[in-house]
Every structure is written in structure tokens, then in C-alpha cells.
Amino acid sequence: MEATGITTRMVEGVAPLIDRIGYRTVELASSTLLATTVRYHREDPWARLRAARDRMPHTQLGFLTTGKRFITFYRTPDAVFELAFSLLVRNGIRRLWVIDPMYDMDGAKRTAEMAKRVGFEEVVAASAIPPARSTPTSTLPTRSPNWMPAKPSTASTSRIRPACSPRSA
Secondary structure, eight states, rough: OOOTTTHHHHHHHHHHHHHTTTEEEEEEEHHHHHHHHHHHHHOOHHHHHHHHHHHHHSSSEEEOOOOOOOOSSSOOOHHHHHHHHHHHHTTTEEEEEEETTOHHHHHHHHHHHHHHHTSSSSSEEEEEEOOGGGEEEEEEEOOOOOOOOOOOOOOHTOOOOTTOOBBOO
């Protein structure tokens, strides 16, 4: 549902249908979506979240963040994040994705702890692995040119859930 061209009226129309499909979670928003709601649609982003919450009572709603910035390209103070997280929870968001592309695991942990403290029911963490060409060659393992990674075992992938996974029966 996170598309910058979506209006609150569109959310109100489609949310009941999405709820009936039976998804466990819908990743509804990010700070970019909240900013777009205000800047371009001249709408209240909190009203949009409440509209989705009210029309999707059986579906958990999620929010995506890096835990580094909120509606800006500049670092956001923790106090602002705590306020924003509290408002997200108050307006119906129950799940938070903390995406950390900078390998700041201490910062990601601090963001996750803050999220749990203000009331998110579920906090999901993700980190990106850089492409090999951006990694200094001195840190790359030595492999033959024909080396291919092994297929992941069932055990290691069994805990991975898609962002929009069906609710359990």
C-alpha cells in the first residue's frame, strides 16, 4: 500500500478488500509516505493510518524505517523518533521494520528497543549485504571463478516470512 500517489480516499476504498484477503501484515507506510501525504496530497497522514486501521481490523499494519532519519535526509534525533514511533502506535501501526544499510547494529538495536518500549508489537530487523565490487578486495574470501554459493538449507530459510504473509488459519 505504500505508493506515493495513493490518497486517503483510495486507502479507504481498498483497505476492506485487503483485509478480507487474509494477509497477516500489510506494510503500510514509511516516513516518505507520511511526508508525501502532507506535501503533495495536503492530507493528514495520521488520519490515513487510522482509516487503514479501522478498515483492516484483522490485518497487522507495518511501518518501515532506517532508524536514522525521519522525513529528511539528515540524521533525526532519538527524541523525535520516539515521538514519531509513539504516534505511529497510537494511530494503528503495530509492526516496525528497521532496515539498516549502514551496518550500525548498535543503532539498529537502539531503534528496536525504543520501538518495543513505545508499544510496537513486532519489530523486524533487516540489513543489506553490499555487492562484492563495493567491498574492499582485501576482505573478500578467495574463491575459484566457478564458485557458486550453496543453496540455502531449509532450516535457515524456514524463519523468513514475506512482508505480506497470509494470516494463520
